Amino acid sequence: MTPATLPTLGTxxxxxxxxxPAPPPPYPTTTRPYRPxxxxxxxxxxxxxxxxTMRHFLRNLFRPGSRYTIEYPEKRRxxxxxxxxxxxxxxxxxxxxxxxxxxLCAQACPAECIHIEAAEHPDVNxxxxxxxxxxxxxxxxxxxxCVDACPEEAIIMSNNYDMAYFNRDQTVVxxxxxxxxxxxxxxxxxxxxxxxxxxxxxxxxxxxxxxxVDAARQAQAAAPRPPAAGPPS
Amino acid sequence: xxxSPPTTTAPAAPAAALDQPGGASGRGRAAxxxxxxxxxxxxxxxxxxxxxxxxxxxxxxxxxxxxxxLADLAHQLRDDGExxxxxxxxxxxxxxxxxxxxxxxxxxxxxxxxxxxxRLRVPVAESDPVLPSLVPVWNAxxxxxxxxxxxxxxxxxxxxxxxxxxxxxxxxxxxLRKDYDPAKRWLLTEDKIYKPHFEPTGDFDASGGTPDGGxxxxxxxxxxxxxxxxxxxxxxxxxxxxRMTINIGPSHPAMHGTFRLMAVLDGETIVASDIEIGxxxxxFEKMCETHTxxxxxxxxxxxxxxxxxxxxxxxxxxxEQLLGVxxxxxxxWARTILSEFSRIMDHCVCxxxxxxxxxxxxxxxxxxxxxxxxxGLLESCCGARLTVSYCRIGGLSxxxxxxxxxRCRRLLEIIPPFVSxxxxxxxxxxxxxxxxxxxxxxxxxxxxxxxxxxxCLRASGxxxxxxxxxxxxxxxxVDWDVPVLYGGDIYDRYRIRNLEIRQSLKIIRQLLDRGxxxxxxxxxxxxxxxxxxEKAYNEMEAMIYHFKLIMDGIQVPAGELxxxxxxxxxxxxxxxxxxxxxxxxxxxxRPPCFPMMSTFPRLIRGGSLSDAVISLGGLNVVAGELER
Numbered sequence: 001m002t003p004a005t006l007p008t009l010g011t012x013x014x015x016x017x018x019x020x021p022a023p024p025p026p027y028p029t030t031t032r033p034y035r036p037x038x039x040x041x042x043x044x045x046x047x048x049x050x051x052x053t054m055r056h057f058l059r060n061l062f063r064p065g066s067r068y069t070i071e072y073p074e075k076r077r078x079x080x081x082x083x084x085x086x087x088x089x090x091x092x093x094x095x096x097x098x099x100x101x102x103x104l105c106a107q108a109c110p111a112e113c114i115h116i117e118a119a120e121h122p123d124v125n126x127x128x129x130x131x132x133x134x135x136x137x138x139x140x141x142x143x144x145x146c147v148d149a150c151p152e153e154a155i156i157m158s159n160n161y162d163m164a165y166f167n168r169d170q171t172v173v174x175x176x177x178x179x180x181x182x183x184x185x186x187x188x189x190x191x192x193x194x195x196x197x198x199x200x201x202x203x204x205x206x207x208x209x210x211x212x213v214d215a216a217r218q219a220q221a222a223a224p225r226p227p228a229a230g231p232p233s
Numbered sequence: 234x235x236x237s238p239p240t241t242t243a244p245a246a247p248a249a250a251l252d253q254p255g256g257a258s259g260r261g262r263a264a265x266x267x268x269x270x271x272x273x274x275x276x277x278x279x280x281x282x283x284x285x286x287x288x289x290x291x292x293x294x295x296x297x298x299x300x301x302x303l304a305d306l307a308h309q310l311r312d313d314g315e316x317x318x319x320x321x322x323x324x325x326x327x328x329x330x331x332x333x334x335x336x337x338x339x340x341x342x343x344x345x346x347x348x349x350x351x352r353l354r355v356p357v358a359e360s361d362p363v364l365p366s367l368v369p370v371w372n373a374x375x376x377x378x379x380x381x382x383x384x385x386x387x388x389x390x391x392x393x394x395x396x397x398x399x400x401x402x403x404x405x406x407x408x409l410r411k412d413y414d415p416a417k418r419w420l421l422t423e424d425k426i427y428k429p430h431f432e433p434t435g436d437f438d439a440s441g442g443t444p445d446g447g448x449x450x451x452x453x454x455x456x457x458x459x460x461x462x463x464x465x466x467x468x469x470x471x472x473x474x475x476r477m478t479i480n481i482g483p484s485h486p487a488m489h490g491t492f493r494l495m496a497v498l499d500g501e502t503i504v505a506s507d508i509e510i511g512x513x514x515x516x517f518e519k520m521c522e523t524h525t526x527x528x529x530x531x532x533x534x535x536x537x538x539x540x541x542x543x544x545x546x547x548x549x550x551x552x553e554q555l556l557g558v559x560x561x562x563x564x565x566w567a568r569t570i571l572s573e574f575s576r577i578m579d580h581c582v583c584x585x586x587x588x589x590x591x592x593x594x595x596x597x598x599x600x601x602x603x604x605x606x607x608x609g610l611l612e613s614c615c616g617a618r619l620t621v622s623y624c625r626i627g628g629l630s631x632x633x634x635x636x637x638x639x640r641c642r643r644l645l646e647i648i649p650p651f652v653s654x655x656x657x658x659x660x661x662x663x664x665x666x667x668x669x670x671x672x673x674x675x676x677x678x679x680x681x682x683x684x685x686x687x688x689c690l691r692a693s694g695x696x697x698x699x700x701x702x703x704x705x706x707x708x709x710x711v712d713w714d715v716p717v718l719y720g721g722d723i724y725d726r727y728r729i730r731n732l733e734i735r736q737s738l739k740i741i742r743q744l745l746d747r748g749x750x751x752x753x754x755x756x757x758x759x760x761x762x763x764x765x766x767e768k769a770y771n772e773m774e775a776m777i778y779h780f781k782l783i784m785d786g787i788q789v790p791a792g793e794l795x796x797x798x799x800x801x802x803x804x805x806x807x808x809x810x811x812x813x814x815x816x817x818x819x820x821x822x823r824p825p826c827f828p829m830m831s832t833f834p835r836l837i838r839g840g841s842l843s844d845a846v847i848s849l850g851g852l853n854v855v856a857g858e859l860e861r
């Protein structure tokens with residue numbers, strides 16, 4: 001660093017002299033540490049501490065339900081229906097993707113992890129659909145902004161939090177995987193738009209939003225069954 | 234300094250044009266009088282200090298200061314009985330490429346005894362970006378100036394160790410300059426590494442300019458002379474035998490994150506040390522400038538990730554004030570409650586991990602169980618445990634869950650037993666007392682000089698709490714106390730957190746008794762908040778607003794604002810500058826643990842190495858907000 005030349009840089013001494021000594025601060029200039037009493041110096045309060053640990057020990061021993069530990073993966077934590085987990089691309093009743101490739105989710109995403117390539121939809125009423133819809137799960141911060149932004153309820157989130165991949169290529173999740181519900185359990189859907197009129201509109205929305213479940217069931221039913229292994233006996 | 238006439242009649246300098254055209258004054262903000270402290274200003278030449286005009290729309294008294302008088306002025310402001318600005322909150326660099334004096338160094342001062350704030354803007358030109366260092370006045374300036382040097386390339390004469398703080402030593406350029414490409418990448422190699430600066434030494438001419446008088450607070454003492462056995466040259470044979478430099482971290486369980494501590498040991502005693510940070514630096518502030526106002530919220534979660542909800546609130550409040558929107562009472566109520574729960578959680582983490590460092594693993598388990606329950610509450614509100622992003626500008630992201638009250642009541646019952654269990658285990662436990670009492674002690678006056686805030690400062694006997702000094706949300710409507718202890722050591726820092734947990738519970742209990750206010754959870758303004766989904770689906774107008782808000786973002790009127798919030802660690806301040814567009818012009822976070830971390834070498838000097846480990850835990854330094 002080059003030595004800088006500044007005119008009249010004040011020194012502490014000259015500045016202090018202009019105004020006399022500084023007034024004493026209204027808060028302590030020394031510390032007053034805690035002074036242990038005789039009982040503490042004789043380690044007596046430790047008995048109380050030992051009783052605390054003993055109480056916890058016995059309670060955990062005889063009432064295992066009071067433990068906070070969860071035996072994952074045998075047991076899973078119960079999350080609310082607002083949990084922001086793995087994304088799901090919802091489908092129309094015919095099984096096609098609901099997304100109209102409006103790019104609002106990609107625009108709203110703070111992590112810039114959504115990549116969409118749009119194409120013309122054969123149905124003129126729908127106009128566009130995504131040919132490519134990819135979410136980079138390593139970039140995603142699971143803020144739920146894409147769900148907030150979506151005007152079609154085409155992207156929602158699930159309760160799925162245990163995402164693990166074997167290599168980095170798998171972390172970019174494509175359209176096919178996002179459309180595949182990892183579970184048929186409706187209770188494991190996560191963050192998605194909510195409505196104040198819980199009774200009326202929400203029930204309707206549930207039917208529509210969960211059509212992905214129906215679609216997946218239909219798709220499974222329609223899939224050609226594999227031929228039986230051996231001749232029927 | 235010869236006395237000179239007051240500068241109240243001085244013509245407005247062009248540098249005062251930070252108040253951009255169409256500034257926030259139009260949003261009905263009360264005029265702030267910056268023509269204060271005449272007796273101090275009259276000691277300086279006319280024109281060297283220009284107070285902001287009353288109609289400039291500034292949020293707090295603001296002076297534009299010529300750099301020639303800055304050092305003297307800083308001394309006067311700190312020492313004068315009328316001003317007594319003893320706490321340097323923050324130094325923020327700002328880059329205005331279009332101005333003749335391109336850079337501005339913005340100092341935020343606070344007076345603890347007077348509860349007053351002052352902002353100093355010091356413009357400097359790009360051709361000569363040099364300012365006087367304020368380290369002789371406030372020790373808090375040490376790291377703050379290093380950060381400004383790192384991010385903007387402003388140089389501070391007289392700084393004891395002007396080196397990069399957050400970026401790697403091999404980094405080229407200054408990332409927060411406007412002409413720095415955010416996507417630029419560097420290959421950083423190990424041939425350029427941070428050279429530890431073991432303060433206090435007298436010879437730091439290698440990188441730090443002229444030797445200066447050292448620190449002003451009387452913190453010196455103890456080690457002197459050559460303390461650099463690891464570096465070339467000065468080590469004598471005596472040093473080689475007696476002293477040893479030991480390196481801890483950056484990946485070390487004792488370092489609570491990623492810090493690197495280099496300590497010179499004499500036997501087991503730390504004679505001098507230096508700390509290197511920046512391993513978790515991700516240039517949050519640069520990212521803010523490339524994202525919309527709303528998109529910054531998920532980033533704020535990652536500042537202090539132990540209490541991310543408070544960060545959300547601390548960021549949203551200044552933006553809401555610039556916008557002039559009023560948050561609905563229901564959201565304010567929920568924000569207050571959840572902030573207090575987050576504070577409890579943060580204190581639990583801090584105390585739990587500190588006691589683990591001292592060998593008390595049981596406390597860690599006890600402390601983490603209430604935290605677990607609070608995470609459950611937050612998850613039921615917003616769908617995430619750690620990175621909540623529950624706040625939105627203007628309110629909350631979604632309605633409170635139907636069982637919110639019941640969950641909060643349950644938490645009020647669960648938390649106190651765990652806290653008292655820990656108190657029974659530790660408060661009078663001689664094993665813990667011997668480790669903690671009197672260790673890493675700092676007096677209130679010195680802590681203020683180093684820029685401390687929050688529970689650690691209150692443990693040193695200074696009852697400064699932003700919730701009390703500048704009440705926001707509902708803190709002035711509830712009955713609670715600011716706990717103060719006088720030990721200033723690890724033990725009192727631990728104890729004050731337990732006391733604060735109880736105060737937070739008291740606040741929450743009163744708010745719950747008051748009942749949940751009716752009304753919306755977010756402001757009903759389509760320029761700020763997304764319209765409800767059912768409207769967006771069914772109404773053309775709402776749909777257009779929905780698209781506009783996401784594609785264009787919130788248009789925040791031009792202006793500047795520094796708004797402090799009491800984070801779990803101390804004053805969490807957001808200094809935001811808007812140029813009227815959808816993206817922030819500049820966001821500067823004042824992380825509460827930043828000044829405390831800069832004190833760390835001073836705190837552990839003279840103690841043993843194992844004391845250093847628990848000192849770090851007791852400060853509750855969170856790398857996410859320290860390094861941003």
